[in-house]
Amino acid sequence: MLDARGQIRRLPGVRLWLSGGWLALLVLAAIFAPLISPHDPLAQDLFAGRLPPVWEQGSDPAFLLGTDSLGRDVLSRMLYGARLALIVALVAGTLTCLIGATLGLIAGFFRGWADLIISRLIDIWMAFPPVLFAILLIAVIGTGLTSVIVAIVVIDWTRFARVVRAEAMSQGAMDYVASAQVAGRGRLGTAMTEILPNVLPTIVALLTLEMGIAIIVEAILSFVNLSISTDQPTWGGMIAEGRASIYQAWWVLVFPLFTLFLTVLSFSQFGEGLKEHFDPVLR
Amino acid sequence: MSFLSIRDLNVSLANGAPLLRRVSLDVAAGEVRALVGESGAGKSMIGKAVLGILPRAAKVTGGSIQLDGEDLETLSPKARRQRIGARVALIPQDPLTALNPSRRVGPQITDRLVDILGWKRAEAEARALELLEEVHIQAPDRVMKAYPHELSGGMRQRILIASAFAAEPKLIIADEPTTALDVTVQKQILKLIREMQQRHGTALLFVTHDLGVVSKIAQSLTVLYAGKVIEETDIKAFFAGPSHAYSRALLAATPKYTDPDGSLTPVPDSVIQAVEAEIAAFDAGQMGTVRA
Amino acid sequence: MSEMIYQLKDLKVSFPDMSKKPLLGAAPRIDVLKGLTFDIPKGEVLGIVGGSGSGKSTLGRALIRLIEPDDGAILFEGTDITHLGEDRLRPLRRRFQMIFQDPMSSLNPRRRVGGIIAGPLKLQGLDNVKGRVDEALDMVGLPRSFASRYPHELSGGQRQRVGIARAIALKPDFILADEIVSGLDVSSQAQVLNLLESLVQDLGLTLAFISHDLSVIRRLCTRILVLYQGEIVENAETPALFADPKAAYTRTLLDAIPLPDPAQAWF
Numbered sequence: 071m072l073d074a075r076g077q078i079r080r081l082p083g084v085r086l087w088l089s090g091g092w093l094a095l096l097v098l099a100a101i102f103a104p105l106i107s108p109h110d111p112l113a114q115d116l117f118a119g120r121l122p123p124v125w126e127q128g129s130d131p132a133f134l135l136g137t138d139s140l141g142r143d144v145l146s147r148m149l150y151g152a153r154l155a156l157i158v159a160l161v162a163g164t165l166t167c168l169i170g171a172t173l174g175l176i177a178g179f180f181r182g183w184a185d186l187i188i189s190r191l192i193d194i195w196m197a198f199p200p201v202l203f204a205i206l207l208i209a210v211i212g213t214g215l216t217s218v219i220v221a222i223v224v225i226d227w228t229r230f231a232r233v234v235r236a237e238a239m240s241q242g243a244m245d246y247v248a249s250a251q252v253a254g255r256g257r258l259g260t261a262m263t264e265i266l267p268n269v270l271p272t273i274v275a276l277l278t279l280e281m282g283i284a285i286i287v288e289a290i291l292s293f294v295n296l297s298i299s300t301d302q303p304t305w306g307g308m309i310a311e312g313r314a315s316i317y318q319a320w321w322v323l324v325f326p327l328f329t330l331f332l333t334v335l336s337f338s339q340f341g342e343g344l345k346e347h348f349d350p351v352l353r
Numbered sequence: 354m355s356f357l358s359i360r361d362l363n364v365s366l367a368n369g370a371p372l373l374r375r376v377s378l379d380v381a382a383g384e385v386r387a388l389v390g391e392s393g394a395g396k397s398m399i400g401k402a403v404l405g406i407l408p409r410a411a412k413v414t415g416g417s418i419q420l421d422g423e424d425l426e427t428l429s430p431k432a433r434r435q436r437i438g439a440r441v442a443l444i445p446q447d448p449l450t451a452l453n454p455s456r457r458v459g460p461q462i463t464d465r466l467v468d469i470l471g472w473k474r475a476e477a478e479a480r481a482l483e484l485l486e487e488v489h490i491q492a493p494d495r496v497m498k499a500y501p502h503e504l505s506g507g508m509r510q511r512i513l514i515a516s517a518f519a520a521e522p523k524l525i526i527a528d529e530p531t532t533a534l535d536v537t538v539q540k541q542i543l544k545l546i547r548e549m550q551q552r553h554g555t556a557l558l559f560v561t562h563d564l565g566v567v568s569k570i571a572q573s574l575t576v577l578y579a580g581k582v583i584e585e586t587d588i589k590a591f592f593a594g595p596s597h598a599y600s601r602a603l604l605a606a607t608p609k610y611t612d613p614d615g616s617l618t619p620v621p622d623s624v625i626q627a628v629e630a631e632i633a634a635f636d637a638g639q640m641g642t643v644r645a
Numbered sequence: 646m647s648e649m650i651y652q653l654k655d656l657k658v659s660f661p662d663m664s665k666k667p668l669l670g671a672a673p674r675i676d677v678l679k680g681l682t683f684d685i686p687k688g689e690v691l692g693i694v695g696g697s698g699s700g701k702s703t704l705g706r707a708l709i710r711l712i713e714p715d716d717g718a719i720l721f722e723g724t725d726i727t728h729l730g731e732d733r734l735r736p737l738r739r740r741f742q743m744i745f746q747d748p749m750s751s752l753n754p755r756r757r758v759g760g761i762i763a764g765p766l767k768l769q770g771l772d773n774v775k776g777r778v779d780e781a782l783d784m785v786g787l788p789r790s791f792a793s794r795y796p797h798e799l800s801g802g803q804r805q806r807v808g809i810a811r812a813i814a815l816k817p818d819f820i821l822a823d824e825i826v827s828g829l830d831v832s833s834q835a836q837v838l839n840l841l842e843s844l845v846q847d848l849g850l851t852l853a854f855i856s857h858d859l860s861v862i863r864r865l866c867t868r869i870l871v872l873y874q875g876e877i878v879e880n881a882e883t884p885a886l887f888a889d890p891k892a893a894y895t896r897t898l899l900d901a902i903p904l905p906d907p908a909q910a911w912f
Binding site for chain 3: 391392506535536537538539540543544547562563564565566567568569588589592602603604606607608609610611613614617618619620
Binding site for chain 1: 706709711731734735736738739741742743745746747750751752753754755756764765768769811815
C-alpha cells in the first residue's frame with residue numbers, strides 16, 4: 071500500500087501499540103513481581119542447578135524458564151530484574167533529559183556566554199570514552215542504584231544538550247520567534263511558548279531512546295560487576311553470569327538478553343511513535 | 354514538425370489523484386514556449402516528465418512524449434537517459450541548491466560533457482571557459498575554480514545557463530529560472546537567456562507564473578490550471594485578449610505599474626468556480642471513456 | 646505639517662562580517678544602513694524599495710526595534726526608542742506590529758490559528774480575547790472556523806491573511822509589511838494587496854511596505870523611499886516618482902519591470 075507521497079504506508083499506531091504493550095507488560099511485571107514470581111529470586115538450590123526450560127528434556131515444570139548454575143529460577147530473577155531496569159530507565163532517563171535539554175535550550179536559544187561555556191563543556195565531555203568514564207566514576211563514588219543513575223546522567227546529558235541546542239538554534243531563526251518579540255514576549259517566555267513546543271517531539275523521542283540506553287548502560291555496568299550489589303537480580307548481572315555457562319545452559323544468557331533487546335527496542339519505537347502521533351505537521 | 358511533442362499526457366500520484374490531465378503541447382525547433390500557471394497547476398511537472406525526473410510518487414499513466422519524432426516512453430531507461438542527456442538541458446529555479454556546495458564550479462559544468470558525451474576533459478574545460486565568457490562572466494578561469502558560495506545569486510544563475518547550453522542541446526527547459534532573483538538581476542538573466550537561445554537556435558520551454566516575463570521572452574504560451582491545458586495561443590493574440598475567462602482573470606491580476614487601477618484585480622470567485630466545474634466535468638468525461 | 650509617527654535621524658546599522666573574521670579578534674563590520682534621515686507622517690503608506698543588499702529589511706527591523714541601531718536616532722511618536730531595552734519597549738510593542746515575508750516560518754507550526762492570533766493579545770493583557778480573534782479573522786476575510794486549524798492546513802494566501810490578522814488584532818498604530826506578497830501567486834498577491842488597501846482605510850493605519858518590486862506598490866503606497874546600498878537615493882510622492890524618477894537607480898528599477906505587454910520595448 072502506498073500513500074499520496076508514494077511511500078509505503080505505515081499502519082498507523084501499530085508500532086505505538088506493540089512497543090507500548092510490551093512496556094506496559096513490563097511495568098506490570100515489575101510492580102507485581104513479588105506476587106507473580108513463582109520462586110524467591112535469590113533462593114539457591116544447588117541440587118536443581120542448570121535446569122532447562124520446560125519444553126526441553128530433563129526440565130522441572132516448577133521452573134518455567136529453567137534455573138541458573140546456582141539453581142535460582144530464571145523467570146523470577148527476570149521479573150525482579152525488570153524492577154531495577156525500569157527504575158534506572160525512568161529515573162536516569164528523565165534526569166538526563168531534564169538536565170541535558172535545559173542546558174541545550176539555554177545554549178541554543180540564549181546563545182552568548184552561556185552557549186560558549188555549555189558548548190565547550192559538551193566538546194570536552196564527548197572526548198571521554200563513555201563506558202570507561204562511567205566505570206571510573208563508580209569506582210570513585212561506589213556501587214549502588216544511586217551511583218548507577220548518577221553515572222548515566224553524568225555521561226549522557228550531552229546527547230540531549232547537543233541535539234536540543236541545534237534544534238533551538240534553527241527554531242530561533244524562524245520568523246515566529248521574531249513575531250513573538252514584536253508581540254512583546256520576553257526571552258524566557260519565547261523560549262517556553264515558541265521554542266520548547268517545537269523541540270518537544272525531538273526531546274520525547276530522545277527521552278525514550280535514552281531510557282533504553284540507560285538500561286543498556288546499567289547492563290554493561292552489571293556485566294563488569296560495578297552496578298547494584300550482587301544479591302539483587304539485574305538483567306545485566308544475569309547476562310554476565312550466563313556467559314560463563316553458555317555451552318551448558320544457554321537459557322540463563324538468552325532469556326535476559328532477549329528481554330533486554332525487546333525492551334530497548336520498544337523504548338525507541340515508543341518514542342518515535344509518540345513523536346509521530348503528537349506532531350500536527352507529520353500527522 | 355515540432356521538436357518536442359507531448360500528446361494526451363496523464364500523470365498521477367500513487368493514490369490516483371491526477372497531476373496532469375491529458376496535456377498536449379508542442380515546441381517547434383528554435384521556438385520559445387511559455388508554460389504559465391499558478392502553484393499547483395502542474396507546470397513544473399511537464400518539464401519533469403520530459404526529463405524523466407518525476408518525484409517518486411508521480412507516475413506517467415498515459416499519453417506519449419515525442420522528442421525529435423521518437424517516443425520516449427518506448428525507450429529503455431538507459432537509452433532514454435542518453436537521448437535526454439544529449440538533446441535536452443534544464444535551467445533550474447534555485448541557483449543555490451542546483452550547484453553542489455562542496456565542489457568547484459568548473460567540474461560541475463564539464464561533468465555532463467565528459468560523462469554523457471564522452472569528451473576529453475581538456476576539451477570540456479576549454480568549452481566551459483568559452484561558455485562562461487559567452488554568459489558575460491569576467492575572469493572565467495577564476496570562476497571555474499571558485500566554490501558556489503563565493504558567487505552571487507545572479508552569477509550562479511549565469512553559470513547554470515552556461516552549463517545548460519554546454520552540450521548544444523536542441524531543447525532547454527527553464528523552470529522559473531528568475532523567480533528567486535531581484536528585478537534588476539532578473540532582467541539581466543532574461544536578456545542572457547534570450548541572447549543565448551537566439552544565437553544557438555535552441556528551443557525553450559519556459560515555465561513561469563509571471564505574465565510580464567512571458568510577454569518578453571516567449572512566442573507562444575500554454576496556460577495550465579489543475580494540470581489541464583486551459584488555453585494555448587501565440588503571444589500577440591494572448592495579450593490582445595485571452596479567450597478563456599481564467600486567462601483573462603490571470604492577466605488582470607498581474608501587476609502593471611502603468612495602469613494601477615486596471616491591474617492587480619483579484620481573480621473573481623466566479624471564475625475559479627467556473628474553471629473548477631470545467632475540471633470536474635472533464636474528469637467525469639474521462640471516467641466515461643475509461644469505462645467505454 | 647501633519648503629525649509624525651516616526652522620525653529618523655542619521656540612522657546607522659552595521660553587522661559583523663563573519664566571512665572576513667580573522668582567526669583571532671573581532672570580525673570587521675559591514676555598514677548596512679549608512680545614515681538614513683526621514684520622517685513617516687501619520688496615515689501615510691510608505692513604500693520602501695530596493696534590491697537585495699539595499700538594507701530595506703534591516704531598516705524595517707530597526708523601525709520596530711528587532712534590531713538595535715549602532716548610531717543615530719529613531720523617534721516613535723516623539724519617544725526616542727533607539728536604544729530602549731526590551732522591558733521599556735514592551736508597552737510600546739502593541740503599537741507597532743509586523744507582517745512577515747514568509748507566512749510559513751512566521752506562524753508557529755504547532756499552534757492553531759486562533760492561538761497564534763490570541764498570543765499577542767494575551768501578552769498585552771487585553772480582555773475579550775476570543776471576540777478580538779473573531780473580529781480580526783472577519784477583517785481579513787477568513788471564516789471564524791479557521792481558528793481551530795493549523796498553519797500547514799492553509800494555502801499560502803490564507804497563511805498570509807493569518808499573519809495580517811495577528812498584526813491588526815492588537816489595533817496598532819503602525820504596521821511594517823516585509824515583502825509580504827513576493828512568495829504568493831498572482832491571484833493571492835492581488836487579494837492580499839487589496840485587503841491591505843482596505844484595512845489601511847478602515848483602520849486609519851500607518852503602513853510601511855517593503856518590496857523589491859515597484860509595480861506591486863504603485864496603487865497602495867502614497868510615498869516611496871528608494872534605497873541603494875544602505876542609502877536613500879530617492880524619497881518622493883508615488884505619482885511624482887513614477888512620472889519623473891529623479892535617481893538613476895529608480896529608473897533602473899522601473900526599467901527592469903517587465904510589463905505584461907509585448908509592445909513594451911524592454912531588453
